[in-house]
Amino acid sequence: xxxxxxxxxxxxxxxxxxxxxxxxxxxxxxxxxxxxxxxxxxxxxxxxxxxxxxxxxxxxxxxxxxxxxxxxxxxxxxxxxxxxxxxxxxxxxxxxxxxxxxxxxxxxxxxxxxxxxxxxxxxxxxxxxxxxxxxxxxxxxxxxxxxxxxxxxxxxxxxxxxxxxxxxxxxxxxxxxxxxxxxxxxxxxxxxxxxxxxxxxxxxxxxxxxxxxxxxxxxxxxxxxxxxxxxxxxxxxxxxxxxxxxxxxxxxxxxxxxxxxxxxxxxxxxxxxxxxxxxxxxxxxxxxxxxxxxxxxxxxxxxxxxxxxxx
Amino acid sequence: xxxxxxxxxxxxxxxxxxxxxxxxxxxxxxxxxxxxxxxxxxxxxxxxxxxxxxxxxxxxxxxxxxxxxxxxxxxxxxxxxxxxxxxxxxxxxxxxxxxxxxxxxxxxxxxxxxxxxxxxxxxxxxxxxxxxxxxxxxxxxxxxxxxxxxxxxxxxxxxxxxxxxxxxxxxxxxxxxxxxxxxxxxxxxxxxxxxxxxxxxxxxxxxxxxxxxxxxxxxxxxxxxxxxxxxxxxxxxxxxxxxxxxxxx
Numbered sequence: 001x002x003x004x005x006x007x008x009x010x011x012x013x014x015x016x017x018x019x020x021x022x023x024x025x026x027x028x029x030x031x032x033x034x035x036x037x038x039x040x041x042x043x044x045x046x047x048x049x050x051x052x053x054x055x056x057x058x059x060x061x062x063x064x065x066x067x068x069x070x071x072x073x074x075x076x077x078x079x080x081x082x083x084x085x086x087x088x089x090x091x092x093x094x095x096x097x098x099x100x101x102x103x104x105x106x107x108x109x110x111x112x113x114x115x116x117x118x119x120x121x122x123x124x125x126x127x128x129x130x131x132x133x134x135x136x137x138x139x140x141x142x143x144x145x146x147x148x149x150x151x152x153x154x155x156x157x158x159x160x161x162x163x164x165x166x167x168x169x170x171x172x173x174x175x176x177x178x179x180x181x182x183x184x185x186x187x188x189x190x191x192x193x194x195x196x197x198x199x200x201x202x203x204x205x206x207x208x209x210x211x212x213x214x215x216x217x218x219x220x221x222x223x224x225x226x227x228x229x230x231x232x233x234x235x236x237x238x239x240x241x242x243x244x245x246x247x248x249x250x251x252x253x254x255x256x257x258x259x260x261x262x263x264x265x266x267x268x269x270x271x272x273x274x275x276x277x278x279x280x281x282x283x284x285x286x287x288x289x290x291x292x293x294x295x296x297x298x299x300x301x302x303x304x305x306x307x308x309x310x311x
Numbered sequence: 312x313x314x315x316x317x318x319x320x321x322x323x324x325x326x327x328x329x330x331x332x333x334x335x336x337x338x339x340x341x342x343x344x345x346x347x348x349x350x351x352x353x354x355x356x357x358x359x360x361x362x363x364x365x366x367x368x369x370x371x372x373x374x375x376x377x378x379x380x381x382x383x384x385x386x387x388x389x390x391x392x393x394x395x396x397x398x399x400x401x402x403x404x405x406x407x408x409x410x411x412x413x414x415x416x417x418x419x420x421x422x423x424x425x426x427x428x429x430x431x432x433x434x435x436x437x438x439x440x441x442x443x444x445x446x447x448x449x450x451x452x453x454x455x456x457x458x459x460x461x462x463x464x465x466x467x468x469x470x471x472x473x474x475x476x477x478x479x480x481x482x483x484x485x486x487x488x489x490x491x492x493x494x495x496x497x498x499x500x501x502x503x504x505x506x507x508x509x510x511x512x513x514x515x516x517x518x519x520x521x522x523x524x525x526x527x528x529x530x531x532x533x534x535x536x537x538x539x540x541x542x543x544x545x546x547x548x549x550x551x552x553x554x555x556x557x558x559x560x
Contacts, residue, residue, distance in 0.1 A: 069477070070440065070443075070450055070452070071449055071450065074444065093468075093469070093470040093471045094470075094471070096436050096453075097452050099440075100405070100436070100437035100438075100439075100440035100441045100444070101440045101443060101444040101450065102444075103406070103437070103441065104406060104409060104440070104441035104442075104444035104445050105444045108406075108525065109404055109406050109524075109525035109526045110405070110435070110437050110441075111526065112434065112435045112436055112437060122529065126434065126534070127337070127432065127433050127434055128322070128337060128431070128432060129431065129434065130534055131534065132337055132531050132532065132534065133532050134528050134531045135529040135530045135531075135532075136526050136527065136528050136529065137526065138525065138526050139525055139526070139527065140525055173480070174449035174479060174480050175450075175477055175478070175479045175480070176477065176478050176479075177475075177477055178465070178477055178478050179475075180473065180475045180476070181473050181474040181475075181476075182472040182473040182474075183472060183473040191471075195559070195560070219560060227489065230489075230490070231489065231490065236474075237455065237469045237473070237488075237489075237490060238470070238473045238474075243431070244349075244428070244429065244488075251559045252553065252557070252560065262327070263324075269537055272559065273557040273559050274537075275549065275553070286542070287539050288537045288539070289539070289540055290540035290557065291540055291542075291543055291549055291552055291553070291557075292540065292541070292542045292543070293544075293545075294542060300546060303546040304546050304549065304550070307546050307549075307550045308550060308560060
C-alpha cells in the first residue's frame with residue numbers, strides 16, 4: 001500500500017522538511033504520495049511534485065485549509081487514510097498539532113518523532129529528551145508517524161509527479177485563524193542552517209544578542225537560543241533549541257554562554273561539530289563539545305567575529 | 312465552568328535517567344518522581360481562571376498506578392478542588408489516556424480541559440490533541456497565552472516561525488507551552504489542606520475503556536555517546552581547528 005505524506009507549506013512552496021519526510025516515507029514503502037491542502041496551493045503542489053521519490057501529489061483546495069487548522073485538516077487526512085498504510089508528517093509545530101488528531105480519529109496510536117525506520121512497522125524514537133532510544137513496533141493497521149527531519153536526509157535529484165485534484169472536506173467551524181506574529185529574519189532557518197550560533201543565559205540581556213547576530217551574519221548562520229534565554233525574554237520563543245523547542249543538526253553548532261542542560265543537549269547533540277564558549281569550565285556543554293574555550297564570552301565572541309572575517 | 316486538568320507522574324526533571332541493563336526500559340525503582348512540568352503549568356492556568364472567577368471548579372485527573380495519587384495531591388496542594396484517578400498498572404499510552412479522559416469528560420462536563428503539551432518521559436506530545444479529536448472539540452495547542460470569554464477562547468500559540476493567534480469555540484482542549492505562566496509552589500498550609508480534599512479512584516473497566524497498548528517497546532538503549540573533545544586556549548587556535556581540522560567554516 002502507498003504512504004501518505006502530509007505537507008505543510010507557505011502557499012508557494014512546501015516546507016523544506018517535506019523532502020525529509022518523503023525520504024523517511026520511502027523506507028516504509030515505495031509508493032509515496034504527498035497531500036498538499038490549502039487555498040491556492042497550486043504552486044506548493046508543484047513544489048511537492050518536484051521532490052525526488054514522490055509518486056503522486058494530491059492537491060486539496062478549500063478556503064478552510066488556508067491556515068492549517070487541525071480541526072479542518074485532520075478530517076481530510078482521515079478521509080484519505082484508509083487507502084494508505086502510513087500517514088507521515090514532519091515533527092514540526094504543524095505535524096505535532098495535526099498528526100495526533102488524525103491518529104485518534106482513526107483509532108490508532110501515533111509514533112512521535114521517529115529518527116529511524118527499522119522496518120515498515122518498527123521505528124526508533126528518542127525518549128527522556130534523547131537520553132534513551134526506544135525501538136517501538138506499531139500493531140495498528142494504519143501507522144501515523146511523525147519523523148524528525150534532521151535524521152532523514154532528503155534524497156538528491158528531482159521528480160515530476162502527477163498532481164491530482166481532490167475535493168476538500170469543508171470547514172469544521174470549531175476554530176479560526178486570527179493572525180500571526182512571526183519573527184522576521186534574513187538569516188537561514190534554524191532547522192536547515194549549516195551553521196547555528198546559539199546563546200544562553202550567559203548573554204545576560206537581549207541587547208547582548210546583537211553580538212551573536214554579527215557573528216551569525218559573518219558565518220551565514222542561523223541564530224538559536226537556550227530555553228533559559230527565551231524564558232528570560234532575551235529572544236522570541238521560535239529561537240529555542242531543545243527537547244521542547246527545535247531540534248537542529250548543523251555542520252557547526254556554536255554554543256555561547258549555554259551551560260548545557262539535558263533538555264538543551266537534546267536539541268543539538270546530533271550536530272557534526274560543536275563549539276562551546278563558557279566561563280564555567282565545569283559546564284556540562286563541554287562534555288559534548290568538540291572544541292571548547294573557557295573564558296569570558298564578551299571578550300571571545302568579538303575576537304571570534306574578527307577572526308572569521310580575515311580568511 | 313468546570314476546568315479539568317491532567318497531571319502525569321514522571322521521573323523528576325532533575326534526575327539523570329538510567330537505561331535498564333536488560334534494555335526493557337528506564338530504571339524507575341527508587342527514583343524521585345514528580346508532576347510533569349508542563350502539567351504544573353496546566354494546573355496553574357486553571358487556578359488563575361478560578362481566581363478570576365471564570366472557572367468554578369478545578370478537577371485534577373491522573374491515570375496510572377496508585378502512586379499517581381501523590382501527583383494529584385500536589386495539584387490539590389496547589390489549589391485544585393478535587394481529584395480523579397483512573398488506577399491501573401497497565402502501561403498507558405497517549406491514545407488510552409485520551410480515551411480515559413474522554414470518559415471522565417463525558418461524566419463531568421467541563422467547559423475546558425488543560426493538559427501539558429508533552430510529558431518529559433515519553434516526549435509524545437499527543438494526548439491533548441487526541442482527546443480533542445475524540446470529543447470533537449477544538450484544540451489550542453502549545454499555548455503561550457490564553458484568554459477565555461463568551462463561549463470562546465483566544466489562544467496565542469508557539470509555532471515554528473514565532474507566534475500564532477487563533478480563536479476557538481468552547482468547550483476546548485488547551486495544551487500548555489513553557490511561557491504560558493510560572494506555576495506556584497504549594498504552601499505548607501495548603502499541603503495540609505490538600506490531604507482532606509477528595510480523590511475518586513476508578514478502574515478503566517468501569518469507564519468502559521480498553522487501555523491495552525497499541526505500540527510495543529522492543530528495546531530501550533543508551534544513545535550513542537558523544538566524545539568530549541578538547542579545550543583550546545585561544546580564538547586563533549579555535550578558528551584554525553574549525554577551518555583545517557573540522558573543515559566547517
